[in-house]
Amino acid sequence: MKLLMLVLWFGLIAFAQATEIEIEYKSWISSSDKQYVETWLKHGVKATERSLGVLQQQTLPFIIEPSLFASEPVPWGSVQRGKPDAILLQVKRFTSSRVLIKDWTLYHEIAHLYHPLLDHSDFWLAEGLATYLQNVIMLENDIFNVDEFRTRLISGLSRDVKNTRLNKGSLKAVSEQMWSLKAQQRVYWSGVAFFIEAEIALQDIGNKNTIRTLISLFQQCCKNSAIPGDSNSGRLFIANLDKLSKTTIFSNLYANYKQRQDFPYLSKTHIYSLQPLR
Known part of the structure; x- marks a missing residue:
């Protein structure tokens, strides 16, 4: 009876926490x-x-x-x-x-909703994260299979290579003018490339975290304390991901990506090596 009451109690807590x-x-x-x-x-x-x-x-x-x-x-x-x-x-x-x-x-x-509102210059970070996570969510919930997951990433990255040729300049500058330049493809998929590189880097050093688990931890511990749209919002978000992963992977990549003039090269081998569902 006590065990049953305990199970019911935990069930009520879980129900109360669910988002309506x-x-x-x-x-x-x-x-x-x-x-x-x-x-x-x-x-x-x-x-x-x-x-x-x-x-x-x-x-x-x-x-x-x-x-x-x-x-x-x-x-x-x-x-x-x-x-x-x-x-x-x-x-x-x-x-x-x-x-x-x-x-x-x-x-x-x-x-x-799992990350804070970022400054315009960091839109590539926000849109890249949401685009990467949408694919992880759909894979993990069996909306499509791993082959479709890989196909969608490869297809999106190839579109970005073409869009980068049309929208020259640093990723930071292009992000600030994304709508007027019609540079959504470059902004979104450069951000996806960033998180793919971070995911692979975590795997390579045997870190137990994934992008998915770090974002889950971030929104529980830190999102509500972030200042929406602050000019340093992207840098602080990245610093939190470093802290949660106990690495400098994110800050090192961030320093490089925001100034990039080109699109990062990611082969099919990189995509096939992803193991986001841990």
């Missing part, structure tokens, strides 16, 4: 579509928290913009920073939850 979602619809949507959206959002939060730990905010508001003429299930999404942070998503009407669950956008936007 709130949904606001910007325009009319059918009851069946609402059910699809709710199922999708609950699945996305659960999958992300399974990979990155319980989000350190009690409620997670979603603002949904239904669209009849969208060309894809989730055309775009964005984080709205506040107290609490919220996520805005445009969703194509009449899209089943099965199809929505396979879209990457939701996992990407929730992943952003």
Whole structure:
């Protein structure tokens, strides 16, 4: 009986800590579509928290913009920073939850909530992390398999090589003008390359941590104390990752990457050596 009571007690604690979602619809949507959206959002939060730990905010508001003429299930999404942070998503009407669950956008936007708001010059760091984590989350939750994981990374990195030729300058400078330059591919995937290199470096020295576990630790210990958008926010974020991993891997890579004029070379061998799910 005491054992049963203990199990139930721990179960209640886990339930109390789970992030509750709130949904606001910007325009009319059918009851069946609402059910699809709710199922999708609950699945996305659960999958992300399974990979990155319980989000350190009690409620997670979603603002949904239904669209009849969208060309894809989730055309775009964005984080709205506040107290609490919220996520805005445009969703194509009449899209089943099965199809929505396979879209990457939701996992990407929730992943952003695990790091602080960074300065514009460090957008490459924020977008690279969310892009890398979205793929880790989808792999770990069996939304796709390891072959698809590798294919998506290789494809994205190859697009960035082309975009870097069009958007010259340091990664820091290009990040500050990402939207006006239409340099999203370079900014996002240079950041992904950064975290792939960090992941491999951790593996090579036998460090027990992964990017996934470090981000989980960071948002539990340090995210709420970060100053949003501060000019030093990226450097301080990196310093925390070094401290948590007990290495200088992140600060060394950061010093190099923010000044890079080129796109880092990562071969298929690098991608195939990744072991993110530990």
